[in-house]
Amino acid sequence: MRPSREAEYTDYIRGRLPWLRRVAYLLCQDWQQADDLVQTAITRLYTHWGRARNAASIDAYTRTILIRAFLAERRSAWIRRVSLFPAYPELAGPPAADHEALLDLRAALASLPPRQRATLVLRFYCDLPVDQTAAELGCTPGTVKSQTAKGLSALRRALDPIPAEEA
Amino acid sequence: MDAKDEGTVRTLLRAIADTAEPPSAVDVAAARRRGSRRVWLRRAALPAFAVVAVAGALTLPRGLLLDHSERTVVPPQPPATSPVVESPWLFNPLVPYASFGWLPPGFSESAANNIVVNQGVAAATDFVSREAAAPAAGRLLYLQVNARGTCAVTVAYAQAGIRDDGSEQVTCTDANFDMTGAAPDVDGQPAFWTGHGSGVAWQYAPGAWAELSASEIGSGRALAPSAATRALLLKVAARVAYGDTTPLTFPFRLSGGLPAGWQLSRVSFTVSGGRMTGSGVTAGPAVDTSALTITAGPGVCDFPAVPGESTSYVARLGVQWRYRTADLPGYAWQGLCATKPVDGLAGVTIGMAMSDPATNKPLPGAAQLGGALGVLARLRFLGPSPAAWTANPVG
Numbered sequence: 079m080r081p082s083r084e085a086e087y088t089d090y091i092r093g094r095l096p097w098l099r100r101v102a103y104l105l106c107q108d109w110q111q112a113d114d115l116v117q118t119a120i121t122r123l124y125t126h127w128g129r130a131r132n133a134a135s136i137d138a139y140t141r142t143i144l145i146r147a148f149l150a151e152r153r154s155a156w157i158r159r160v161s162l163f164p165a166y167p168e169l170a171g172p173p174a175a176d177h178e179a180l181l182d183l184r185a186a187l188a189s190l191p192p193r194q195r196a197t198l199v200l201r202f203y204c205d206l207p208v209d210q211t212a213a214e215l216g217c218t219p220g221t222v223k224s225q226t227a228k229g230l231s232a233l234r235r236a237l238d239p240i241p242a243e244e245a
Numbered sequence: 246m247d248a249k250d251e252g253t254v255r256t257l258l259r260a261i262a263d264t265a266e267p268p269s270a271v272d273v274a275a276a277r278r279r280g281s282r283r284v285w286l287r288r289a290a291l292p293a294f295a296v297v298a299v300a301g302a303l304t305l306p307r308g309l310l311l312d313h314s315e316r317t318v319v320p321p322q323p324p325a326t327s328p329v330v331e332s333p334w335l336f337n338p339l340v341p342y343a344s345f346g347w348l349p350p351g352f353s354e355s356a357a358n359n360i361v362v363n364q365g366v367a368a369a370t371d372f373v374s375r376e377a378a379a380p381a382a383g384r385l386l387y388l389q390v391n392a393r394g395t396c397a398v399t400v401a402y403a404q405a406g407i408r409d410d411g412s413e414q415v416t417c418t419d420a421n422f423d424m425t426g427a428a429p430d431v432d433g434q435p436a437f438w439t440g441h442g443s444g445v446a447w448q449y450a451p452g453a454w455a456e457l458s459a460s461e462i463g464s465g466r467a468l469a470p471s472a473a474t475r476a477l478l479l480k481v482a483a484r485v486a487y488g489d490t491t492p493l494t495f496p497f498r499l500s501g502g503l504p505a506g507w508q509l510s511r512v513s514f515t516v517s518g519g520r521m522t523g524s525g526v527t528a529g530p531a532v533d534t535s536a537l538t539i540t541a542g543p544g545v546c547d548f549p550a551v552p553g554e555s556t557s558y559v560a561r562l563g564v565q566w567r568y569r570t571a572d573l574p575g576y577a578w579q580g581l582c583a584t585k586p587v588d589g590l591a592g593v594t595i596g597m598a599m600s601d602p603a604t605n606k607p608l609p610g611a612a613q614l615g616g617a618l619g620v621l622a623r624l625r626f627l628g629p630s631p632a633a634w635t636a637n638p639v640g
Binding site for chain 1: 259
């Protein structure tokens with residue numbers, strides 16, 4: 079890679095690393111796996127940097143690489159076999175007012191199929207419209223809508239397990 | 246789940262993402278190394294029985310392409326009709342070595358200044374690149390002239406000449422050119438089509454290679470290798486001028502120079518009205534040659550803050566600067582971005598890594614510069630008159 083592009087790449091990753099880690103964490107629900115995923119994605123991004131830098135949105139290009147790497151890993155047995163990093167120590171986060179709800183949502187997210195989880199993260203964390211979500215997932219808008227509906231339904235059951243009429 | 250519930254999910258997802266995170270284990274330097282190796286392996290995946298690698302500064306003998314049964318390496322002879330071009334082993338980044346000697350109607354370098362992600366042209370110690378654009382036609386030309394000895398030529402022998410499978414290539418320090426067919430000579434020197442004819446690579450001097458490629462503005466897609474594209478490439482390539490001695494001039498200067506062990510790794514510049522104006526410098530120690538970047542040229546202060554960084558505003562030189570810092574394990578960086586022109590100069594930014602990307606230890610020399618704010622304090626803006634500008638931006 080030309081040094082100028084190498085510098086662009088490095089500057090970009092430096093600037094976007096926290097964001098990439100957080101998106102990956104939402105997908106993986108585990109910081110160690112999230113860093114594995116980001117490592118994979120940014121390595122892949124390096125090999126395609128010439129194309130990425132000319133994309134309409136480098137962020138969208140990078141996010142697509144991240145999402146597809148996530149889905150590919152979940153399809154393969156990779157995620158069960160390999161960790162690139164040693165285990166993290168347990169970290170205590172700051173207490174949140176709705177801590178229970180967060181725990182419930184984390185558990186519910188973790189229980190979703192990978193594609194549903196990716197769909198919800200793109201739609202509701204990255205705030206992407208249906209069309210762009212479909213483009214990044216490599217599927218149709220109709221699939222995004224159905225995956226969103228199924229995912230939200232599963233979350234609703236997890237977050238509010240007692241049906242409203244019985245409450 | 247209705248819109249209200251969607252809002253709840255949105256809020257909870259953000260709360261999860263914002264929970265305390267452990268130190269990053271992501272290794273950007275490793276990604277670059279692995280990515281680079283992957284690019285190499287992808288392009289150099291040659292059948293073992295069919296490979297001859299001519300490494301270093303060796304040149305590709307023309308005869309190999311014309312007579313595939315002949316494997317004798319014959320040093321290329323400069324054509325009698327063309328002046329012998331000499332290429333140095335390394336270029337001076339402050340004096341772009343090569344330029345477009347001719348551009349087709351509609352193309353200009355100044356038009357490229359505001360189109361590409363960085364500035365239109367750049368120079369480093371081992372290559373010079375220049376870009377020219379034709380906005381009306383949506384076309385971009387990219388020229389990269391590599392210093393002598395920075396390219397290796399790999400030739401896969403095959404019965405039918407170049408195999409057009411990516412296995413033949415010119416591998417330079419900063420670029421790889423897949424040879425996809427023999428091209429007519431450029432200025433009497435061996436040449437090859439790259440990208441199936443959307444580019445041409447040629448040996449402009451013994452042991453020194455250049456490539457010219459054509460692409461679409463925006464998408465970056467290579468142009469279709471039509472006869473017209475090929476003819477245009479050959480005409481532009483044949484008129485590239487080498488050995489330019491005109492230095493860049495910069496409207497800013499870092500007083501006090503660089504810390505010991507740091508050196509310029511590249512510069513960027515713009516071209517307008519025939520004047521080459523330095524618009525950026527990148528420097529660093531050997532462990533991170535792009536640790537410090539100062540720009541003053543096309544671009545706006547629109548890089549959004551990301552989680553994990555702190556953003557504040559500081560006033561310097563009568564201008565508000567967006568000041569971003571990250572001091573996370575494995576990611577220590579500071580950036581300044583002027584929200585308005587500084588002394589008439591737009592697009593002023595400073596980015597500075599504070600840690601060694603490999604070890605995460607403090608970067609040698611970074612403290613001496615005082616971080617991004619220290620660099621800003623030492624920056625001198627030289628005003629609008631080119632007569633007051635400098636050819637040494639870090640002296």
